[in-house]
Amino acid sequence: MSDKLLVIGEVKEGSLRNVSYEAIAAAKKINEEGEIVGVICGNGELQALGEEMIYYGADRVITISHEQLKAYTSEGYGQAILAIVNEESPTSIVMGHTAIGKDLTPKIASKLNTGLISDAVDIEVDGDHVQFIRPIYSGKAFEKKIITDGLTFFTIRPNNIPALERDEARSGEITPKDLEITDIRTVIKDVVRKASEGVDLSEANIIIAGGRGVKSEDGFKPLYELAEVLGGAVGASRGACDAEYCDYSLQIGQTGKVVTPDLYIAVGISGAIQHLAGMSNSKVIVAINKDPEANIFNVADYGIVGDLFEVIPLLIEEIKKLKVTV
Amino acid sequence: MNIYVLLKKTFDTEEKINVSNGKIEEDGAEFIINPYDEYAVEEAINQRDEHGGEVTVVTIGDEESEKQLRTALAMGADKAVLINTEDDLEDGDQFTTAKILEAFFEEKDVDLLLAGNVAIDEASGQVGPRLAESLGIPYITTITSLKIDGDKVNIEKDVEGDVEIIEASLPVLVTCQQGLNEPRYPSLPGIMKAKKKPLEELEIDDLDLDEDEVAPKSKTIDIFLPPEKEAGRVLEGEMNDQVTELVSLLKHESKVL
Numbered sequence: 001m002s003d004k005l006l007v008i009g010e011v012k013e014g015s016l017r018n019v020s021y022e023a024i025a026a027a028k029k030i031n032e033e034g035e036i037v038g039v040i041c042g043n044g045e046l047q048a049l050g051e052e053m054i055y056y057g058a059d060r061v062i063t064i065s066h067e068q069l070k071a072y073t074s075e076g077y078g079q080a081i082l083a084i085v086n087e088e089s090p091t092s093i094v095m096g097h098t099a100i101g102k103d104l105t106p107k108i109a110s111k112l113n114t115g116l117i118s119d120a121v122d123i124e125v126d127g128d129h130v131q132f133i134r135p136i137y138s139g140k141a142f143e144k145k146i147i148t149d150g151l152t153f154f155t156i157r158p159n160n161i162p163a164l165e166r167d168e169a170r171s172g173e174i175t176p177k178d179l180e181i182t183d184i185r186t187v188i189k190d191v192v193r194k195a196s197e198g199v200d201l202s203e204a205n206i207i208i209a210g211g212r213g214v215k216s217e218d219g220f221k222p223l224y225e226l227a228e229v230l231g232g233a234v235g236a237s238r239g240a241c242d243a244e245y246c247d248y249s250l251q252i253g254q255t256g257k258v259v260t261p262d263l264y265i266a267v268g269i270s271g272a273i274q275h276l277a278g279m280s281n282s283k284v285i286v287a288i289n290k291d292p293e294a295n296i297f298n299v300a301d302y303g304i305v306g307d308l309f310e311v312i313p314l315l316i317e318e319i320k321k322l323k324v325t326v
Numbered sequence: 327m328n329i330y331v332l333l334k335k336t337f338d339t340e341e342k343i344n345v346s347n348g349k350i351e352e353d354g355a356e357f358i359i360n361p362y363d364e365y366a367v368e369e370a371i372n373q374r375d376e377h378g379g380e381v382t383v384v385t386i387g388d389e390e391s392e393k394q395l396r397t398a399l400a401m402g403a404d405k406a407v408l409i410n411t412e413d414d415l416e417d418g419d420q421f422t423t424a425k426i427l428e429a430f431f432e433e434k435d436v437d438l439l440l441a442g443n444v445a446i447d448e449a450s451g452q453v454g455p456r457l458a459e460s461l462g463i464p465y466i467t468t469i470t471s472l473k474i475d476g477d478k479v480n481i482e483k484d485v486e487g488d489v490e491i492i493e494a495s496l497p498v499l500v501t502c503q504q505g506l507n508e509p510r511y512p513s514l515p516g517i518m519k520a521k522k523k524p525l526e527e528l529e530i531d532d533l534d535l536d537e538d539e540v541a542p543k544s545k546t547i548d549i550f551l552p553p554e555k556e557a558g559r560v561l562e563g564e565m566n567d568q569v570t571e572l573v574s575l576l577k578h579e580s581k582v583l
Contacts, residue, residue: 304568
């Protein structure tokens, strides 16, 4: 029997998140020959988003537009996705390990009585065996996991499995589906936007993180400026969050977010083991710290010993120059 | 109000992880209450103090798990339940855990269930939502505020930095995010009292479960450490030059700019 792999797309501010394309690539890794079916929930015109999933490798896409799917709720999305799962009987389900992915997939797994491997960063296929690599202890170690019974259901961490090349020559069927969605018991009354505009921390390719050394809320301003010229996001250590220099939503570490950007610039961060757990698997790490003995230098690829308030403005200037010459 | 907290013991965050034969070395390691579950315990105590009722902390584990349960009792929880699977289960996954909890809660009259949004060891974040789904109650994950008024529940939920204001009603399961509260340290009188508080120990037989029913759907076949990161280069010279060199290295050597 040939595989059918369901990829649950996630829409944020009118576009699909990059991790949804990465999920298509992950599905392809499971079975190159399998049929990849994208699913998109939302309210309104979803055709163009469906096409994007096709360009990135999906064979066909099912769209479900409903008033109750305008904003995510586990109950609304759960009903929609379960209806599609029951109709399509996929052999695999893949989704991004985002706030929504984390919230939704256990519900579906429970309903289907299946296993679920959360937060995979890599997939190894050995014949018929699919092995998922996922970080444990916030990246202090990794485990290799297999599904032993039932559906191959997993989520992938953003930024780890590269998406396929976008190909506008690809085509496939996009089927709008009408569904009844009822009995929503949790109501979102309002959303307060607190996250900084632009790049989301968990998906950022470049992160500038500040620690206690940044000294104040104001001290974070140059970090935001640097993030802006680099097109990155700002994060923080627990020390900086506890000292109320910034919101807990920025915290990176064993409690907080675990990130794996291409470039991580640690500014005024000493490098406690809990913080390292959250970022030491970043591809390239730069440490800027006054204290030459700071532990962060032990994991950094490049280090500058110096006052961050001197270094960061120079760095901003240098990067601006680079952007002009490009 | 009947308040229950799901609790897991985890390695202390200070612990370095050692692996031998594809397994984590546990000998000599310090264990703590999973930090996110601590927020759940604290919140449960606060809600009980405001609305009355009883807080029961529940864990699945082994004999050693009593220590973390006693800590939660010392913080102020009223009762504890240890579901000891040491003799019955070799390994389980989130499916297993949720099934056991489902059997435990099936006959219980629950108003509010709290858990950490994730455990810092395996970090799947599955058990809370799985359990809520199987009990047929709504759940809200990663909450940073909880206000209860009669049957109405007002919640603030962290969604990647944004805050959703959510209305629901009891019974409900919530998972706790950092920022919800500041967990207290157990006081000395608290620790003394905790020794006398009821701690019930159950095995899966007591829950009318067969090992087959809770057989895991997934399996860990290996555990390994990430490659040791070598300390890199600390740049030298005039600060101006260092910064120029850094940007050049990032662009040409590591190609991340």
